[in-house]
């Protein structure tokens with residue numbers, strides 16, 4: 397690389413070239429309490445050390461508190477108004493069709509990872525689910541593969557081959573804790589063999605959807621993670637950990653899901669065919685949450701009806717906030733052309749569906765836990781080193797993680 401270069405720029409922010417490998421970890425669905433409980437149970441000794449010797453902040457993720465908008469915010473260092481990805485789906489106004497936003501064609505900004513690789517740094521990305529791979533790896537040279545399709549990675553498309561043999565594990569099931577373990581195991585192997593300058597590891601929230609903080613299932617997962625983080629530390633990495641979003645129980649005391657079927661409500665309020673509800677959480681992997689989250693967007697045929705419908709929706713038990721497109725775009729920094737006329741957010745214990753008949757809940761073998769709303773906005777920002785020169789009184793975002801790791805980590809002591 398060009399040794400004269402000391403920093404790169406992405407989306408208006410500068411990022412220093414690191415002297416030591418930096419590993420940014422996005423733990424999917426990591427409500428801060430998962431870490432607290434695992435440490436309390438004595439199952440995460442390394443993370444306990446991070447709290448004592450490093451830095452722990454709490455920040456806000458992007459709303460909708462979903463996986464893709466937040467992963468893209470983290471790797472661009474910018475909100476969805478800049479990068480364009482505000483969910484898995486949006487309604488294309490030109491065709492009236494629901495369009496999946498998993499394709500890099502919908503990305504409106506370059507990533508920090510691409511800027512670093514352009515500058516000649518060695519960059520590696522490992523994601524659990526394949527749906528994020530092309531978005532995270534967009535414009536980047538280096539290593540980029542998913543655990544889900546680890547055996548399909550090639551030198552041409554992924555910058556690496558023979559991943560299962562390197563990691564020493566078979567390709568895991570997409571619905572398993574093993575999928576995330578594979579990400580960490582691959583991260584450790586990559587740091588040992590390839591020693592990337594910057595690495596981004598992104599897991600899946602399979603465990604967090606099923607297990608509350610402090611339960612055996614959750615603590616086992618964090619113990620697994622803790623062991624790999626300790627190995628990354630031993631290999632000399634600066635570790636910066638955050639989450640794409642938190643996770644909440646979405647049930648009553650009996651464990652039954654609390655659901656507002658918004659399309660049914662809208663049909664009653666405005667008349668059938670007058671409004672269309674889009675749930676941007678919908679994706680090809682819905683077994684563990686039944687496509688139920690706390691964020692929905694509504695497209696109205698007659699936007700003049702918006703104020704009346706907004707008032708009526710706000711009165712419904714379980715609905716926390718209803719905003720117009722303009723209000724939502726401003727408050728949550730969303731691209732106005734990719735959200736509907738209204739944005740509806742349900743509360744801590746409630747999710748939003750379309751119609752009862754459109755959600756298959758047979759895969760929910762445990763009480764529903766999900767995300768998407770304001771109640772899942774708090775996420776941890778955890779570092780294995782002290783941070784320096786931090787501005788006072790700032791509201792931290794999960795998409796500040798690269799800035800904090802590359803520009804503020806004090807790496808002289810370990």
Ligand SMILES: [Zn+2]
Pocket residue numbers: 424425462463464601640641
């Ligand atoms: Zn997620």
